[in-house]
Amino acid sequence: MFFTLLKYEFKKLFKKRSVWIIVIISALCIPISLLFNLIFYTVTIDTERGSLSGQYLAVLKADIAQDKELSGRPIDDDFISFLQEAEKVSEIGESYDKNSPEYIRYIRAYDNAQMYVTDTLKMSYSDPADMTAENFYKMRSEYMEEEWDYYLLDESAKKYLKAMDEKNSKPFTYRYCSAYDIISMGISIGGVLLVFAAAICVPGIFVEDKRTRTDRIVYSSKHGKTLVYGVKTTAAALFLIADFLLVAVITVITAAAFYGLEGFDAPVQMFELMSAMNLTCGEAVLILAGMGIAEGLILSVMCMIISEFTSSGTPVIVTLLVMFMTGRMINFEPSHKILIRLWDILPSQIAFYYNAFSVKLFKAFGRYFFAYQAAPVIYLAVSAVLIWVGYMHYKRYQTK
Numbered sequence: 001m002f003f004t005l006l007k008y009e010f011k012k013l014f015k016k017r018s019v020w021i022i023v024i025i026s027a028l029c030i031p032i033s034l035l036f037n038l039i040f041y042t043v044t045i046d047t048e049r050g051s052l053s054g055q056y057l058a059v060l061k062a063d064i065a066q067d068k069e070l071s072g073r074p075i076d077d078d079f080i081s082f083l084q085e086a087e088k089v090s091e092i093g094e095s096y097d098k099n100s101p102e103y104i105r106y107i108r109a110y111d112n113a114q115m116y117v118t119d120t121l122k123m124s125y126s127d128p129a130d131m132t133a134e135n136f137y138k139m140r141s142e143y144m145e146e147e148w149d150y151y152l153l154d155e156s157a158k159k160y161l162k163a164m165d166e167k168n169s170k171p172f173t174y175r176y177c178s179a180y181d182i183i184s185m186g187i188s189i190g191g192v193l194l195v196f197a198a199a200i201c202v203p204g205i206f207v208e209d210k211r212t213r214t215d216r217i218v219y220s221s222k223h224g225k226t227l228v229y230g231v232k233t234t235a236a237a238l239f240l241i242a243d244f245l246l247v248a249v250i251t252v253i254t255a256a257a258f259y260g261l262e263g264f265d266a267p268v269q270m271f272e273l274m275s276a277m278n279l280t281c282g283e284a285v286l287i288l289a290g291m292g293i294a295e296g297l298i299l300s301v302m303c304m305i306i307s308e309f310t311s312s313g314t315p316v317i318v319t320l321l322v323m324f325m326t327g328r329m330i331n332f333e334p335s336h337k338i339l340i341r342l343w344d345i346l347p348s349q350i351a352f353y354y355n356a357f358s359v360k361l362f363k364a365f366g367r368y369f370f371a372y373q374a375a376p377v378i379y380l381a382v383s384a385v386l387i388w389v390g391y392m393h394y395k396r397y398q399t400k
Contacts, residue, residue, distance in 0.1 A: 002231060009205060009235040016204065022197045026243050029193065030186045030251045034258065064178065064259065066110045071176040071262075077133045079174065080117060084131065086110050113174060116273070133171060144274055147359060151334045157361050160368045165276035168267060177263025179255040180281035181271040184353050186251030187288045190244050191351025192324070194295055197243045199320040202236045202303040203313030229394045233304055233387060240296035248289050277357055277370075284353070287372050291356050295347045298379040302347070305390045324348045345375040 013019055073079050086109040117136060144165070148158050255261070264282035268275050277284070299320070306316045327348045332340045341362055344355040355371055362374040 002227060005228065005231040006235055006238075009231055010239070013201065013205065013235065013239060016201070019201045022193075022201055023243065023246070026190070026193055026197070026247050027250055029189060030247060031254050033186075033189065034182065034254050060258070063112055064176070067112050067176040067178065068262070070110060070113055070174050073174050074171045075117070075133065075136065075174050076171045079171075080131050080133055080136065083110055083114055083117060087114065112178075116174075137170065140273060144276065147274070151340075151360050152337065153359065153361070157363070157368055160361070161276045161359060164278055167278045168269065168276075172267065172269055175263050175266035175270050177266040177270045177281045179259040179261050180263060180266075180285055182255040182259060183248075183251050183285045184271070184288055186255070187248055187285065187292055188352045190247030190251070191292050191295055192348065193247060194240055194244050194292065194299055194351075195320050195324045195348050198240055198296075198299040198303050199317040201239065202300055203307040203316040205232050205236050206304055206307040207311060207313050226391075226395070229391055233300070233390075236300035236304055237297050240300050241293050244292045244296050245289075248292065272353065272357075275357060276359070284357070288351055288353060288356055291372055291375065292351045294376045294379050295350055298383050299347050301383045301386045301390075305386045308390050308393055320348075341371070341374075344371045345378060347379075350375050 070079075117131065144161075145158070148161065153161075252261075263270065264280065266281045268277050268279045268281055268284045270281060279287075302319070303316050306319055307313055310316075323346060327343065327346045330343075332343060334340065337360075341360050343349065344358050344360060349355045350371065356375075358371050361368040361370060363369070364374075
């Protein structure tokens with residue numbers, strides 16, 4: 001009977017036009033975003049080195065080819081010297097026909113690797129010859145320690161992060177893994193879409209019976225309120241999780257089509273150099289996907305409890321949109337240690353890489369935990385309490 005009723009809830013849900021609009025947006029948002037990214041790909045090219053307008057796909061393919069050529073090389077003095085020589089070659093790129101593959105190749109001079117070594121660290125050398133591997137790793141360490149100081153981490157937390165970073169083999173090995181940067185951004189977008197999907201689609205699951213007066217029939221059935229409550233709660237959670245997974249799967253397919261999926265086992269430092277995490281790119285995006293699923297669970301429960309107590313979907317929409325907007329607009333000072341940590345794990349925030357893997361560590365039982373480790377535990381605890389409170393209210397509700 002449970003699955004029969006669950007099927008019925010989904011049947012009611014997908015009769016709504018708003019639900020289909022959300023599903024279609026979820027399915028198309030990543031391909032469209034990537035298409036725009038491809039169209040404007042050359043915006044990042046230094047205009048002093050020439051324009052590649054109209055050759056978007058050719059530029060992307062040239063960059064991928066160059067990254068794959070460098071993949072597997074240690075980031076040491078030889079690697080940096082190679083980039084410096086390539087930079088010099090690019091200065092004579094004007095001698096090539098601007099429509100030729102050679103122009104695209106040499107004018108960019110291993111552009112992604114150049115940015116990884118210099119721009120990522122925000123270094124500004126007047127002479128590229130000043131760059132060395134020693135400078136690269138020294139400035140990385142200094143930048144990381146400055147971030148730890150900014151967030152007022154205690155010495156034991158710094159020691160924990162430093163010990164974790166020491167597990168990462170150095171010098172780093174340059175790896176081609178562009179798809180995983182795209183996938184992590186796609187998962188973040190999926191997390192944002194979940195807020196809107198929850199606000200627009202889920203409240204009706206709990207409110208519609210009261211609005212249409214069919215609650216008298218439902219609540220007086222032989223299956224009682226317990227089974228119906230479980231079915232509705234499950235339907236809300238499954239819908240949001242399925243919507244997020246739709247975005248995630250399409251993101252992977254789209255990224256694979258343009259970039260390939262090489263680099264699953266590449267260290268996460270390949271797309272976030274300042275990370276102390278001892279993870280691969282593949283593990284990082286799987287963790288973010290897990291955060292999206294956890295977000296879907298707690299959002300469904302939040303929608304349930306608000307719509308159940310108010311008998312309306314409007315308070316749900318207002319609450320979730322306020323949560324989303326404040327999460328983007330409000331920043332707290334590092335001195336508010338507990339608040340800024342809880343702010344990172346708001347359901348509208350946790351699927352973003354910089355929040356899930358933030359150095360603002362949680363401490364419990366004498367151990368440190370990253371946000372991605374603490375959030376699921378907190379979500380499950382809060383969800384359990386809200387489900388119980390909602391059930392007590394649902395069970396005592398009397399039709400009018």
